[in-house]
Amino acid sequence: MARLLLVSNRLPVTVKAEKDSVSVVRSAGGLATGLSRPHERSGGLWIGWPGDVSRLTDAQRTQVEQQLSDLRCVPLYLSASEVSRFYEGYSNRVLWPLCHYMLDRVPRQDRDWDAYRKANERFADLAAKHYQPGDTIWVHDYQLMLVPGMLRKRLPQARIGYFHHIPFPSSEIFSTLPRRVELLEGLLGADLIGFHAVSYVRHFSGTLLRHLGLDTDIDRVLFQGREVRVGAFPMGIDAAAFESLAQEPAVLDEVKTLHGRAQGERLLVGIDRLDYTKGIPRRLLAVQRVLERDPSLRGRLRFIQVAVPSRTQVQAYAEYRETVDELVGRINGLYGTVHSTPVHYLYRSLNEKQLVSLYRGADVMLVTPVRDGMNLVAKEFCAARPDEDGVLVLSEFAGAAAEMRDALQVNPYDVEDMADAIEQALKMPQAERQERMRSLRAGVKSRDVHWWVSSFLDRLQGLPSQAEKPPLP
């Protein structure tokens, strides 16, 4: 197996600093889980940012470096200015909202482009420094869109893949970016460019035609004398791990406790990073509508919303938090009683067991982002339901909607539509719940994260290398 050189903004590990000790813990996220096996098997390296280490002592930093090196992770430390201008700035104030169709959130002037370009250069330099002939380089996500092109200049013969984990918007939207040409050319440095959904591939191809005059022939496009492939590779999860966790006695005990509070209580669950793409306010309003419409549900319906803190230094996230806080307070004020609270809102991250207990205990799982590249929560929920019960309410604007046809699909902008779907889910007969869940689970289990990794890598590694390719006319 060729050595794999992975490049992503964040490393798949988190540095945990306690009072007198520091450790490096592998993250639970999809990318970390899916790629850990090929990463280990190939004996390759993973290059990325280990997060904020500015408060560590020198000794702690040495310790962290040793542990990272044991995991074959190569840290790229971002300076405070890079964090604010490359990560929070161009990546998360410009590209993130734009790719999620939120043009009104993009700042009027993109002052951080040069910081984005320079940080991408640093990633490319470090990857090139560690590259050995024969390696496969796999670059991940919107923070590093220029890296494939920069690597191609440094390593013309290298085999380079890129995966875009967020939506690629329609060309109407992408075209508003002053730096659209540079970004497209950056991506085209790769041999294979992957997206979660066929619609994103179509948007990308349309944008290439519009701005670079390049015509995509099914899945290939010619750029500067090279053939670049594009394709849809919908990401999956480690379904087996979620399924086995969902059967652990501690999880089952927790599920009993969740349901044991009140006789006949129905449980709605939402789990998201606290991000304005996740549609939490309208989801809350839909829950409010359900309580308004059916007074018999008051005191019997509980909505647990977990919101994991994210990008807290970006103002839009702080404002969004206030909106959510306010709505939760309003609904609880309106429909709470001295015995019950309709919305249980947890602003923190939970460990995997706690999350799986919520998946396993939910009567209805609400996944209603206004836009989402894929959304793995929808898939985790199904994997965590070996009992073949529970109903998934899923936004039609999540990449996952293309695959998860047996979910109750909703328009996340339409509060009444979502309230209807919640009611339908609560009333759904068991046989229908089971039938839908069985089919959802079959998809989630067969197209899991290991399938995703191997379908991308097999495709990339099956392409003739730049060195083997005959010169193009």
Ligand code: G6P
């Ligand atoms: C999304 C992005 C990832 C990113 C993750 C967490 O899933 O596609 O690239 O790592 O959010 O965001 P953060 O800004 O904390 O890395």
